[in-house]
Amino acid sequence: MRKQALSGILGVLAAFAIGALVLALQGFNPVATYGALLQYSLFSGSGFTATVTRAVPLILTGLSASIAFASGPVNLGQPGQLVMGALGATLVGLFVHLPSAFLVPLCILASLLGGALWSGLAALLKRAFAMDEFIVTLMLNFIADYFALWVITYPLFDPSASTPMTRPISTAAWLPDLGSVNTSVLFMVLAAVVCWLIMSRGRSGYEWRMTGQNSLFARIGGCKVNANYVRVMLVTGALAGLAGGLMIMGGPHRFVKGLGANYAWDGIMIAVVASNGISGTFLYGLLFSALQQGAIGMELVTAVPSEFIDVLQAVIVLVVVAGRVSLNMVFDRLATRRKLKESAG
Amino acid sequence: MNVLFGLVSAMVVGATPILLAAIGGTFTFYAGIFNIAMEGMMLVGAFCAVLGSFFLHSWFLGILCAVAGALIMAGIFVLFAVRLHTDEFLTGIALNLFAVGLTTFLLRDIFHVKGAFTDAGIRAIPAVKLPLIDGIPFLGRLLSGYNAIVYVALLVTVLSAFVIFRTRFGLRLRGAGYNAACLSSSGVPASTIRIWSLIVCAVCCGLAGAYLSLGYVRLFAENMSAGRGWISLTAVILVSGNPWGIAIISLLFGFFDGLTVFLQGSRIPTQFTAMIPYVATLVSLYLYSVRKRRQA
Missing domain, CATH: 1.10.3470 (ABC transporter involved in vitamin B12 uptake, BtuC)
Incomplete structure (x- = not known):
């Protein structure tokens, strides 16, 4: 569960970073874009209720x-x-x-x-x-x-x-x-x-x-x-x-x-x-x-065209899913190493 | 007589994109990849074809762009499913979503339109008159004068049957699906063969996409692949990958697709005629299961 949350948060952040890169390449300001995105979905009263209904x-x-x-x-x-x-x-x-x-x-x-x-x-x-x-x-x-x-x-x-x-x-x-x-x-x-x-x-x-x-x-x-x-x-x-x-x-x-x-x-x-x-x-x-x-x-x-979000969503899916597999491999490797050390010691 | 010609040409026109995508899918099928990304590859191909054709003023460069776009999709599939060992099914779903998102975003970003982009500047893929056959009265009208991609699709089908069953690469391809460990231990990494199968699949899907946006019609519309990738996947599963079987199934779907266009003027509401290809898919699945049960 903790592993899942960690890989999820890391994946979403990585996807946002990729999205920022795409925006910057297109000549948009990523900070302003993400700021507006949050402003209209979470940090305004009407935006938040609309988000919940949606x-x-x-x-x-x-x-x-x-x-x-x-x-x-x-x-x-x-x-x-x-x-x-x-x-x-x-x-x-x-x-x-x-x-x-x-x-x-x-x-x-x-x-x-x-x-x-x-x-x-x-x-x-x-x-x-x-x-x-x-x-x-x-x-x-x-x-x-x-x-x-x-x-x-x-x-x-x-x-x-x-x-x-x-x-x-x-x-x-x-x-x-x-x-x-x-x-x-x-x-x-x-x-x-x-x-x-x-x-x-x-x-x-x-x-x-x-x-x-x-x-x-x-x-x-x-x-x-x-x-x-x-x-x-x-x-x-x-x-x-x-x-x-x-x-x-x-x-x-x-x-x-x-x-x-x-x-x-x-x-x-x-x-x-x-x-x-x-x-x-x-x-x-x-x-x-x-x-x-x-x-x-x-x-x-x-x-920024609102369709940008469709791309961002798909990137989140790809990165989070792939990241979960890769992170699990890293976790498994760490666990094995720890066990090896224990059995050696 | 005209009805017959109309129906045959509608059948060929409808069958071509499904045939091409399914031939691509059969390579990944034999290589043991559960590839459901044909839909996305086709969609990106269709978009890139319009992009290339519009900005480079050449239908041929449009086709090349379509193939390149589909190859990029294949590259992402390789990165995630083959290299990072993400689940193939999940990667495919994510890629298809990515394709829809990306093409709608770029449609808006590059062409500044929503829904569909059409322009006189888009060069369509020309029709080809077969040199000798065109002169023959009946056959000429039946076989000649189709879009260039139609003949490419035929060629690809024959070639793929040869490659899969008669060449060393084909043997290795089938080996990768049949027993990957055995293939790898004999010195040919199965993952390499899988990457090649995805590349072939992308080329085919790119062609199919180019046909959709530069041959079938001359525009790009959001989500214009409309489930054809899924139907071609069904075709591959139904005949367990055999290229000749795929050709027959595709023609069958082409027939029903043509019927859709054909019945548009009739008294049946268009909403019902538009269902025909999807219902036909269900019926063919049903027939497949009945046949399988009889064999068992």
Whole structure:
């Protein structure tokens, strides 16, 4: 754990240094750029709350990818599952008329189901026909995208809009702002805590992790590997779906064209840097959210294109992941040397 | 008759980028690398092709730039996955993200546009009329007049089949995947062979990228590889790397891709026709698993 934190911090700093080099080569001032980035994401009231709200889909899709990767299934379908979850919440929000106390939970449930349906489809294809989930979930992403685009272009199209989008969902399903932070943050934190409890305190989490590390060992130890596979796919799909539902209910309150496109691979990226840990996913989710939020202010102040952040994120992933492996080798070497000395002495 | 010609040409046009990337992928497949970075290499290739073609006023230099860009990606892959022993899958994911980020950033930084860059100054790769065949009435129209890269792709396929199965390098390549320790102990470092396989893969993906942005269309759009790298990876897995099998699968995907374009005027909503290549991938995966089960 300490090793992880150390390699993470070193990696992020190294990535920032590489980013500074790129900026300097392009003739920008790195200090001013990073200053603006932090100013607009963390050190201003409105920036900070926006960062936290933006972190909701990032952390949820990140948790989805983390739990999947840690338990074995290579679920790369968070983008598609997010879209289907958002679609589920939108459908309920549009056509069901209930007081808020019932409609909000119902919408959340619909988003969970929407995501789980999409990942469940992949799980079914794997279990019934041995089709690799990693390609299936990827292809389902594209299919979900086009399907959602069709839904908002034809059956649910808002005639008063110029681009494809649905009508706004019933106001009873809107998640209110708590001060300046949207309540969707609470749902995200709750989901993260539940994930942490399942993975590090629960029996099923232990089984899943063992299966992820060595499925033969888990099977011989008595875990129902196949049933667990389906469960993990459903849970991770539901998490990504929840991200989509909360985006609708807390944000634009309608399904807009291109929803989730910006978050497409972020969840997977966060899981990869966090090496599939729950707390790591939470922290990196906040970091990436801060970067993305600060990017807008950075562009305003320093004229550095906000797309610079996309490069910086990918550099962080590469450097942190490679750095972890290299640092582990260094740690192992040090440990061996110490042991050798002890046995010699 | 015109429908047939239209469909055949749409099929060839759609198949070419997938074929090229998949042939690249087959080299790394035989070398025992789980390479998922084709998508990123193709995207960077497509961007660099436009960059070169626009600023150097030559489609040929554009192609060279595309290859160079993809080679830089391969260099990063080598640095992390082969030298620093980072997980190949994670390196591939990070590289693909890096490619998307880098190309959108540079699109903004160099061309000052968001979304897509198109300009009359971009030189497209010309179509080639085959000297003899072009004169033959039916065959000429069927086989001649495609983009130069299409013929390059065909040549690459034949060459790769020869190289992989008939040369010393091919034997070593397959050895690196089959039993790396055995290969290394016989005096040929497996890591060297792997680096070469990545270089070949990058050249192919660079060509595929150049075809996307200078042949298929004449512009660069954000994320324009649109999953083709993943589809080509599927093609490689489905036929366990055999170049001839890849050619057939690519033509099949090309057919469905062509069908997408073809059905655009029909009453089926474009959102559904656009799904066809991805659904076709799923169906081919299904057929593959059924066949495998029968053999077992």
